[in-house]
Amino acid sequence: MDKYSFLNAAHTAYFADLYDQYLKNPDSVEPSWRAFFQGYDFGSENYGLDGEIVEGVSTQIPEQVQKEFQVLKLIDGYRSRGHLFTKTNPVRARRKYAPTLEIENFGLSKNDLQSTFSAGEVLGLGSTTLQVIIDHLEKVYCESIGVEYMYIRKPEEIKWIQQKLNVNDNHPQFSPDQKKTILRKLNEAVSFENFLHTKYVGQKRFSLEGGEALIPALDALIEHASGYDVKEFVMGMAHRGRLSTLTNIFGKSAKDIFSEFDGKDYEQEVFDGDVKYHLGWTSDRVSDAGKKINLNIAPNPSHLETVGAVVEGIVRAKQDDKYSDNPSQVLPIIVHGDAAIAGQGLVYELIQMAQLDGYKTNGTIHIVVNNQIGFTTNYLDARSSTYCTDVGKVTLSPVLHVNADDVEAVVHATLFALHFRMKFKRDVFIDMLGYRKYGHNEGDEPKFTQPLLYKAIAKHNNPRDIYAQRLMNEGVIDKNFVTKIEKEYKDKLEEKLEDSRKIKKTEITPFMQNEWVDFKTAEEDKMMLPVDTRYPKERLENITKSISNLPKDKKFIRKIQRLIESRQTMFDENRLDWAMAEHLAYGSILLEGNDVRISGQDVERGTFSHRHAVVKVEDSEEEIILHNTLSDTQGKFFIYNSLLSEYGVVGFDYGYAMASPKTLTIWEAQFGDFSNGAQIMLDQYISAAEDKWKLQNGLVMLLPHGYEGQGAEHSSARMERYLQLCAKDNMFVADCTTPANMFHLLRRQMIADYRKPLIVFTPKSLLRHPKVVSTVDEFANGSFKMLIDDANAKADKVKTLVFMTGKFYYDLLEAQEKLGREDVALVRIEQLFPLPAEDIRAVLAKYKNAEDIVWAQEEPRNMGAYSHMLMHLDEAKQFRVASRRPYGAPAAGSSVRSKKRHQEVIDYVFDITKNNQR
DSSP: OOTTTTSOHHHHHHHHHHHHHHHHOGGGSOHHHHHHHHTSOTTSSOOOSTTOEETTEEOOOOHHHHHHHHHHHHHHHHHHHGGGGOSOOSSSOOOOOSSOOOGGGGTOOGGGTTSEEGGGGGGTOOSEEHHHHHHHHHHHHSSSEEEEOTTOOOHHHHHHHHHHHHGGGGOOOOOHHHHHHHHHHHHHHHHHHHHHHHHSTTOOOOOOTTOTTHHHHHHHHHHHHHHTTOOEEEEEEOSTTHHHHHHHTSOOOHHHHHHHHTTOOBSOTTOOOOOGGGOOEEEEEEOTTSOEEEEEEOOOOSSTTHHHHHHHHHHHHHHHHHOTTOGGGEEEEEEEEHHHHHHOHHHHHHHHHTTOTTTOOSOOEEEEEEOSEETTEEGGGTOSSSSTTGGGGGGTOOEEEEETTOHHHHHHHHHHHHHHHHHHOOOEEEEEEOOOSSSSSTTOOGGGTOHHHHHHHHTOOOHHHHHHHHHHHHTSSOTTHHHHHHHHHHHHHHHHHHHHHTOSSBOOOOTTTTTTTTOOOOOHHHHTSOOOOOOOHHHHHHHHHHHTOOOTTSOOOHHHHHHHHHHHHHHHHTOBOHHHHHHHHHHHHHHTTOEEEEEETTTTTOTTSOOOOSEEOTTTOOEEOGGGGSOTTOOOEEEEEOOSOSHHHHHHHHHHHHHOTTEEEEEEOSSGGGGGGGHHHIIIIITTHHHHHOOOOOOEEEEEOOOSSOOGGGTOOOHHHHHHHOOTTSOEEEOOOSHHHHHHHHHHHHHSSSOOOEEEEEOSGGGGOTTOOBOHHHHHHOOOOSEEOOTTOOGGGOOEEEEEOTTHHHHHHHHHHHHTOTTEEEEEEOEEESOOHHHHHHHHHHTTTOSEEEEEEEEETTSTTHHHHHHHOGGGGGSEEEEEOOOSSSSOSOHHHHHHHHHHHHHHHHOTTSOOOO
8 A cells, every 4th residue: 555545646746745845854844744744654554544553653643634634625626626616607697516615525614714724835825724725716716717627637737737727816917908908809899799780680690799708818819829939820610709700800801791791792603602600711910029820710611510620620731731840830729609519529529639640730729609508409408518518528628617708717718728738739628608699690589498598698788898897997997998999990890881882792702812822713614624644654663663662671561561562563564453553643643742641441551451551560560651752852641540530530631631732632431431421521511612612622532332242331432422412513523443544533633723522432342353453554644534435345336335333344344254245335434523425425426336325333223323324414314224223221231132133233234125123
């Protein structure tokens, strides 16, 4: 048993230090402690408490010493549970928690209040009375700020937090000028909302009223972060308070916001736009100290919390590209709603990403604008946890709960969060407890569902007036100060309103335009133009040499060594497989000065063990990445196995691609249909962002797809869902059948002077299929083929012309060869969107003798590409369809049944007399 084991763990260090002090100089400790140490044998393993006899010596703890321990436990109680008893709710009483922090619950009484205790040294107070200790603890832990941190497992973090909290009793000490600055920003927040409320009556604006302290808090955060040499901020938030944040923090002209309120059309016909409180913004700001800061607020959909994943990806891309020596110079801020942070599972995914090598961003400051309500749902119905921020405890992040009516406390808590993030490079949470003045939107009536709460809110002064009165009481301002600054601000808004009325159309400024200055927009006609993706044979040979030779001085599993060496053999034998298509595409892109980032579940090796981009040393598990050994001037190759997340990781990688158009950013699904876990990202960003927000994005999604009898969840990547999202010029969708086509497809993605999301249905069984190989010349001198004609077919002999896509081609080819059917031509459509309709028509004209035109797919009739063909190619309405019959599930669970159905479709392709209804 440890000699201090009778102590609470939180006190052990203090007690040990005190005993060491006693050993060095007995007279330097309090008499009660001295008597205790003298009568207590710490050198023996046989010792006890409360009257036990150890080696004939009484060890009865003196009463005063017992009370020292009780005071220590009281201190521990405040540190652990003080946040439950704070004055943080501005509009209603807090819930009751038991046991309370009454001193009687710690074995103390009012008679002890004037007694002096050495335990005060724990708080930096020295030996002092219990009353002073309690007063200090009340100020630190139970007033406008409540702090949760005692669950943190790193002593240095706990010590740092406690030292910070003890400074000025955890109360801010702002100068009169600083207080006036806070009041000015608070006035901007209040006056802006009031102006909109009177000028645009009944229009949705999702006002910040009740949480206006966010504006001075963000302002202070940005100003003080510049002192840490933070260069860029990336912020994500939903719609509440967004318009005020755009104007009063990010510098978006109120004129533009008023123009959006007026509902004017956009200057671009091909651009559909979005509601004003979803739009992003990028600007530069010069801090009070003269430092230039880049500010970004990412566009967001109504799907709350989605933008958080995008923000983290943007931040990581900026860190990798410009700040690899000091990633903390880019600071992510995510503003949450209380119902959303508690209710949306994406938040948990993001928090689990916070310290992972592939996704960490050196700490995020999370600010919750806590309205105590979600649309009409009371907080008691919105979560089971005590606080909406309890998810932050997953990563042992400190949480500060603060009263939104006490603006100085909000700013103080925000600066605490900044200091913690910059010191420890970890997430920190601020729960700003306020209220929502109106309903969910300004046309809603909240009294229907929360009558008592909204009676209290109706009588409640706004935070600016509360703070102004406080400053008047302190003598910092006179009663005319607020009237003056309110008039000045509103006069400016009136000017901007007049200017906006002169503008006929709304112009949307693209987000992060500096990163995209070298890129053009592209409509469908441009997307169909060929791109020169050739790459010299000798350079391909050099890449192959680099990725085929592991370090000689390290030991590798023999099987992996043979696999790596086989890359050179494939090149020498002129038979390059799918993995080589990827490796050579990545290598060539890196040597052209671009970066490559790949993430997803098991991507380092590849789900089907084809990639092996990361090789482990057998006896140390050191990671070897051969793609980073190509040259001294190459781009950077990043590849990371992700956590078991789709929604969060796709959002992150989308954000990464958004901020880094010169990086080939790839997310690969473990199996294609697993991407349905990221459906919100697909619907709100990948398919629609360019249309809504003028945002290009080159994210590549690799989705393994193909029917090999592996059941419903391992067959289909649900291509019909992606194809249904296709419109005009919003993305590329491909289903390649040759390594060379995959090589050129990936290269096209980087060489084109525009960016579109690229969805690729990738193979599983074809990764090692003997016929799925390409020549070196096809890599070096070829190009991406949107359609591949049947090279063996003689047009005048063809009676049956079959169009298909993807892996099914090889199944049909095998059947054709077995049957000896020279009257059948198999034509592969490699790009499904934009559909190469003119190429298809040229093929139809070539095989003019064909009496039977077939669309063949291995998917059920209601899935796959059939409906897409009907929509985009009029001639497809006349095609004979060979497919599985419609099903609810993509594939049968029984391999026997699956094989039977698959064969029936193949049979039907080659024999029109069969009835394809299986």
